[in-house]
Amino acid sequence: MHIELKNRKAIVTGSTAGIGRAIAEGLARAGAAVVINGRTQERVDAALREMRTLLPEAELTGVAADIATAVGCTALFEHAPDADILVNNAGTARLNNFFDQVDDEWLDLFQLNVMSGVRAARHYVPKMVERGWGRVVFISSESGLNIPKEMIDYGVTKTAILAVSRGLAELVAGTGVTVNAVLPGPTNSEILSKWMNSAAKEQGITQAQAEREFLAAARPTTLINRFATTEEVANMVVYACSEQASATTGAALRVDGGVVRSIA
Structure with missing residues (x-):
């Protein structure tokens, strides 16, 4: 299968390292113009230098913005007002004791892991619908199905992402815009x-x-x-963003190494 994404613009949040970085590289290799994002200019600049060396023909730009905040999301939207492909990857996880956590820790994690993707989808998806084509991928986790006792808050945010992804897919049904979630396992x-x-x-x-x-x-x-490697996760995301995946929407696509014991 040859995936061709020339003339498509992709935004990958939280893409200066890890899974997000591998996704950005995968989309760029397929021909998409890619906007990478990180919280600091230093990390964004370093990622751009490395990716431009690796992929000299790729069209790459970057924006430093903390999209856990509404202000940071606005900065992203000003830099990249439109996109054909949106990968909501930004997020983090923290080992913790449920009984010791305070409300602000829960709310801070929710802002980054969930609301960053909500805000981005709210901005970019209406224009995708107008054009009749778009791809949205939320990066969830097998922890959204198997809630880990050592970071219950993280599991809750990843379950919420599954709900947002499925609900948004229902909302844009029949428009040519697909919305899916990808669930990595230990990576x-x-x-x-x-x-x-x-x-x-x-x-x-x-x-x-x-x-x-x-x-x-x-x-x-x-x-x-x-x-799993970050590239193995990215491969699923790149496919979900392709023309070939036009009949795949509203799905929770697992790249979990079989951790979740389910056939559905």
Whole structure:
């Protein structure tokens, strides 16, 4: 299958590293003009330099904006007022104790993981509908189905993303705009890799050993018995953004290594 996205403009939020970065690169390789986003100018500039070296023919721009805030989202919209493809990837996770958390910690995470995508969809999707073509992908997680006890707040935000994605797909039904969610499992993303590296140092083991121990203890239902790569997740997202995926909408597309024990 050859995916061709020339003459399409894509916005990938939270795309200076990790899964978002791999998605941005995948879309650029397919020919899309890509806008990357991060919270600081330093990270955006570094990502642009690296990507331009890797993909010298690609059309790449970047905007530094903290889209956990309405002000940051406005800055993104001013830089990139229109898009054919929107990938709502920005988000984070924090290990925590449910009983020690305060309201502001819950609300801050919700603003980044959920409201950033809500605001972006509210801005970009109406114009996609007018043109009769568009692709929207929300990055959820298998944790939205299997809520992790060590970060219940994160699981709740990822479940909320599934609801927003499905509801928006219903709202734009029949317009040529598709809306889907992609659910990664344990992945060698920036955040999880840092956790595994820290765990390995604490235990005096290799990071590979730390990853195996994590899977055995926290994700024993994995079928691939390893962490996914960011590129493996990006491949699903790029497909969902393609012309070939025109009949795929309202879906929760799992790239979880089989962690979720379900055939549906």
